[in-house]
Amino acid sequence: MNTNTTTSQATVSESNRSRILQHLYHNGISSRAQIAKALGLTPAAITKITARLLEAGIITETGDFEGSKNRRSIGLTLDVTRFHVVGVKFARSLVEIGLFDLAGNRISLEDLPTVSEDTIPATLVTIRDHVNRLIASDDAIVAVGIAVPGPYLRDQGRTAVVSSMTSWRSVNFRTEFADAFPVPVYIEQDARAGALAQYLFDRHSTCENLAYYLMGEGVGLGVINNGQLINGAQGAATEIGHISIDINGIPCDCGNVGCLERYCSAVAIHERLNNSHIVAGTQSMTHAQACRALFAAAETGNSAARVLVHDIGRYAGYGCVTILNAYNPERIVVGDIVSEAGQPLLDAIHEVIDERAIPDIARATTIALSTLPTDATVTGAAAVAITQFLEHPSVFFDDV
Amino acid sequence: MNTNTTTSQATVSESNRSRILQHLYHNGISSRAQIAKALGLTPAAITKITARLLEAGIITETGDFEGSKNRRSIGLTLDVTRFHVVGVKFARSLVEIGLFDLAGNRISLEDLPTVSEDTIPATLVTIRDHVNRLIASDDAIVAVGIAVPGPYLRDQGRTAVVSSMTSWRSVNFRTEFADAFPVPVYIEQDARAGALAQYLFDRHSTCENLAYYLMGEGVGLGVINNGQLINGAQGAATEIGHISIDINGIPCDCGNVGCLERYCSAVAIHERLNNSHIVAGTQSMTHAQACRALFAAAETGNSAARVLVHDIGRYAGYGCVTILNAYNPERIVVGDIVSEAGQPLLDAIHEVIDERAIPDIARATTIALSTLPTDATVTGAAAVAITQFLEHPSVFFDDV
Incomplete structure (x- = not known):
């Protein structure tokens, strides 16, 4: 066609x-x-x-x-250890920079200091310096991949919405990074990068219809349909975090009402913890720390924590039912901070799927927690670069 | 990849x-x-x-x-008038059979008598006879395309859910039709067939990222992403009608709660009309007749009818916002019975998009009513056959 x-x-x-x-x-x-x-x-x-x-x-x-x-x-x-790529993950307050080989094996990983609205410009400088130092010290580096929160408008180089940290919206990633390094740079929406990582590096599956369900500071999705990413006209497709699950629900920064992200992102969980007494001292924690404190409390038997994890898992499940009806993948991999809740989260997801998904479709779909050794998004940033290396080799070697 | x-x-x-x-x-x-x-x-x-x-x-x-x-x-x-295809549309109570050339021009079209739960077996026989008569009388016919309500499980030949007319669920379309004719037969979900029709026959656009939003007895969607249909693992993707817009809303036959289809399909509209006094005598009408009576009343100034059309349009709009976030198409074409409400429907859709869609994405998307000369689904059934003819020519001519 x-x-x-x-x-x-x-x-x-x-x-x-x-x-x-x-x-x-x-x-x-x-x-x-x-x-x-x-x-x-x-x-x-x-x-x-x-x-x-x-x-x-x-x-x-x-x-x-x-x-x-x-x-x-x-x-x-093709000796996958001979070439290296740098992966950079942006996730609102988190920035991670990793060095990987072509098989997705991590060589090094560094977290930058937590980013706040007013440290964004300084953070951009730090990233450029840091990546350039890596490249200067390692001849094997052939490309840089950058994963940014969606909806990322690829042609414009901008993220259209970043709930809960709106200053990122004014950053043009293409302008900031296109010519920043002596090797090619590729920018992709974070969950789509995660889907590429699952597709390239997960040796357990050779699945051509795969969804990576990123439950981190935002909620995102990357879908591989018949071996190809679903991108949409502007590269802004599969924005599960901004699909409404309740048209009369909680308003979102994106303009929509009842966005899934408002119920089960790390940011939403942190808000709920700050408004409750389930875990003490969450006000001074990062979103990730607050979530991990909740999951630890649930694991040690705190019943209010268990109830909250179950509730979050049900919202994650409503998202999965939408993913089944919208994309009919063979496999949904749940990753990022919220997936650290582990089996109780997966159990609540299955509970909702059993209640609400079309049985024929639910039976044919596997839901799993990400098993990638490091956070799938920074690995995904590397996967973005590796995918380009494999798809457009002549870009990397003029004489080919 | x-x-x-x-x-x-x-x-x-x-x-x-x-x-x-x-x-x-x-x-x-x-x-x-x-x-x-x-x-x-x-x-x-x-x-x-x-x-x-x-x-x-x-x-x-x-x-x-x-x-x-x-x-x-x-x-x-390639002389598009030299070869013909038969398109068959199933839509719960409606069955249409059309004869088309390869350009999608209609040569003939016939509606079968309205189908009820107990006339399904007889209807299947009538279709086989009717199509075989067409083929016997026209040497130019090279294939038959059949469009069925989704979610259609392609490998199994069955529709997983047919809200409001569940007996269709026990029909195996592959068994019924695979060997019924002397030419190849292709079966596809109805909205996906409609998307193929828009893609092949709409001379106004050469859009590679297109969604066909079928608002008929069911609500369905077909999405072409970068020139290719989004199918999913079982061929059951893009089931917008069963995506929940309200996790606390109206239960649906599919098991989910708050499915879009329950708010703005022709069946849902008919139910609302039967429970109101906006239009008299809807109880004895078909779903399509009831909708048309409503739209006619709205056009002549009946204010309750206008309010209801506006309300339906808003639900259609919530669906469009989901389509934008899920698939980021360049163009959404609204078709089938409900689209006959015309401009007031489109206005209400735009009202919701202005309120709730991400502005950068909304601005880049066109929403239009289908302009195909006949119902896009039966034309779509033809498009399914034509797409196969173009993609797999050797199937049609052994000696190629």
Whole structure:
């Protein structure tokens, strides 16, 4: 159906280059014959394209390995440890900077000091300095990925709404970062970055229809449908946090009423804690600290804490029912701060799904907590950069 | 990102065949050189593929025409009037059968008698007979498309929920129709079929990010994101009618609470009319008749009717705000029975969007009433068949 009439011979070559890289990324060492068979390309085309990738040093030959029919053949490999990317996560008051290899393994991770409305400009400077120092000290870094709160308007470089910390709205991420580093920079909405991380790095699943449900300071969603991110016209699709679950409910900064985010984000949970006596001293905590204090209290048997976690889990569940009806994914991965509530959260989500989702669809969907070793969003920022590296290799190596 | 490792040389050829057909479908008469340039294929490949399409009689040569640089060249064309498809629309109590050419022009259209729970089996027989008679009398018919209410579970051939007429749920459309005709049959959820119709036949727009918002006996949605339908894992995505707009609202047959469909479908409107005195005699009307009576009353100045149309329009608007946040389309086309309320409906939708949508996103989105000459769903059923014809030509012509 997609009749893109601007496709040229050059983009076809780049597309084949990308397909070969992706094949090696997902399947490991492969012979030219195996790649040719898997991708439906002629052996001559494979030889030509892999020669250029070898010459550019992106892939390497591994010497003989056992091919099909027990014949020995030369293996090709994309060494995922040879290239590094930097991932930067913005989440209202949190900024994290991580260094990763192409397999998503974390090499280093640093949290910047908590950001407030008036320290945003200073924070932007710190990030630029910090990332530039990383790049200067590591030749293997090929790109920077940045994850920002949605709805992120990709063409404009701006976030359209940031509930509870509105000054971020005036930051143009493209202007701030496009030319800040000697390597290419890619910016993506945070939950969509998280979905890319699940898609690239979760070795448990090879799921082509996947939703990453980010329950952090905001509530966001990234959806991979048939192997492709759902972006929308402006890159602002899948904004679950601003879908209303109650048209007569709590007003939101975005203009809508009853936004899911107002009921089960870390910010909303923190507000509820500040207005209750479940956990002492939450007023002076960060949102993440307050949530963790609640989850710890629930775990140690505090019944008011348990009731609140259950209530939050039910709201998370209403969101899941919407996700099922809106996107029908095979798998929903719940991540970020709120997911640290663990099994009680998952139980409440399942309770709501059992009550309210269409049974045929609910039965076919798995809900899981994120198992990525670090926070999926900063890993996601890395995944944004890695995805570009795999999809547009010629950007990274002029001579390819 | 889509690393489909089963791609073979055969599917690559079929894909190129399809791209050429689609190019001719969307761009009209083109020379081999123009096609080669547009699709990034070599002239040799174009010559080979078009030779087979010519031999199979799918495309024809048009003789000399003015090519680029004023050189005369031979044109190729896909004559959209040479092939016909049958579209069948199911919508609870309504069944329509239409005959169309590949451009979506209607050749004939027939409504079957209103269906009730106990006439479903007889209706299935009538449809089979009727379509077989059409095929027997018209050699140009190459396929049948069927549009059914969602959520339609494509792999199983069943609709998971049909609010207000539950017997449809026990009908397996695949079993009933897969082998019923001498030509291939394709079944799709109704709103998704409508989206395909808007995408293929609306000459006003060449929009790659489009939502068709079906407001009929049910409320449904089909979304084209970057030129591709959003399907989900089971083909049951974009079920806007069962997304809750009020988690404490009206229960729905699907198990959810506060489903949009319960507030602004033709069935919901009919219920409200039966419980009021706005229009007399609605109890004995079909859902469509009752809605039309309401819209006529509003147009002639009945103030209670106007208030009700406005209220329905606001619910339609809440749905649009959800569509904006969930899919960020460039264009939302509102179609089916409820869209016949016209400008007052559109005004109420805009009122809600102005109040509740994220301004940056609302500004970038057009909301329009469907302008397709016939009901978009039966045209959509035809579009489902035409899309398959364009995407998988070899299915239709063994010798290609």
